[in-house]
Amino acid sequence: MAAGQVSNNGPKPLQRNLSRRVSFNEATLARSQEHPKPPSEPEFIDTEAQVTGRPGCSACCNSCCAWTSLILALLLVLAILVGGVYFAFLQSNLPEVRLHRLDVYYLGVNNTDTDTFLTSDFEVRLNFTNDNSKIKLSYSQMTTSLSVEGVDLGTVKIPAIIQEPSSSVDVKARTWMRKTSTEETVAEDLRDNSLKHLMVIDVVLKGHIDFLVNGNKMNGFPFKVSCRSIDQSEIDNGHAPKCAVQMTPL
Template sequence: MAAGQFSNNGPKPLQRNLSRRVSFNEATLAKSQEPPKPPSEPELIDTETQVSRRPRCRACCNSCCAWTSLILAVVLLLAILVGGVYFAFLQSNLPEVRLHRLDVYYLGVNNTDTDTFVTTDFEVRLNFTNNNSKIKLSYSQMSVSLSSEGVDLGTVKIPAISQEPSSSADVKARTWMRKTTAEEAVADDLRDNSLRHLMVIDIVLKGHIDFLVNGNKMNGFPFKVSCRSIDQSEIDNGHAPGCAIQMTPIW
């Protein structure tokens, strides 16, 4: 019995040791199989607190900028409106311009072996009518250019003139060109048309105009008169074709 008891009691300590080892190994395995802990979350920033700490004058600045932009836009709009009304007033009080006379004193063609030359002597008469009964007009020195079928017929300067309200004034301009080059066919057409009084001429006049209203002078406004495709036969028959006149930009 002692031997049996010894044999029965002998394995018990061994079983305890094995159970402890198994228990230790399971704990170790369970610990190794645990998922890694997530990294610590960053510290949250209280944006509301920071916003509340910002200077409250920033909202006032934004409101001030908005009102300033609105005021500037209104002022700019008013300036454009006033400028448009002012420009329309000046444009409506420009004189009426008509071509009254066209004289061809000379038009000669000289053909050489290499070139064709045209020599011309023209005179035109423009009539300026001031239809306004209260505004006096004053014209600075003006330049008048003539051309026909693309051929330059000369440019001349004419002296300054003034014009009383409700009055008319004639402006004469005599231009000449000496041996200006042109294509032979064009030069021959010019000569033939001038002999038959069938020329078609273009006239451009440029200058500055001053407006005098109740003693107040508004000066230095550039203008341009354009008489395009004027038929010589129409003028010879007593007609006075009208010319376009307009204010031109200063720049």
């Protein structure tokens, strides 16, 4: 072969390498398209564009609910205040009650071989004083219970009473029981203390009271009069112990 001539039959390494490189690049490009790499930076997502509806509606509803809750709370507080004032008014105009008399008509103890029986006939008098000059008091039927030194001496009903302003009225409650079985020692102690005027008395009166002002009726509540641990000697000496009077809301 002459110098300076190039043989056409010789290898063409450059072309083969280019062909292979192009083939490798195409395959790589195809795989990269099938499995694209995640972007190095997160894409920006417009969240506002995804919100549906009118944004002002939620704020309006929240404001309405807040005002409604506030108004209801104020109404509740107002109702409690009005109820408290009304209850205080009724409580302040309750009558003054004093236990000023005790009569023992009969107290007998009957002992047998097997049991002891107690027979009693007691009467108590309570004075109700209405100090208000404008309010008339109306008492419904009342129930009075009497016990002496823990011994129940019976319960009696008292008819309804209407009391005028600035007035006092006596309420009598007479209880009795016939041959009631009791312990011998209790019955004997009760009889001995009665003879010595040393009995300790408990009187409880329950009923309902209404208030009448200028012909208008103000509905009241149930009330209770409690005369606790009253000494018989104190009553016999002319004293009139004051009883506790209170409203008892339903």
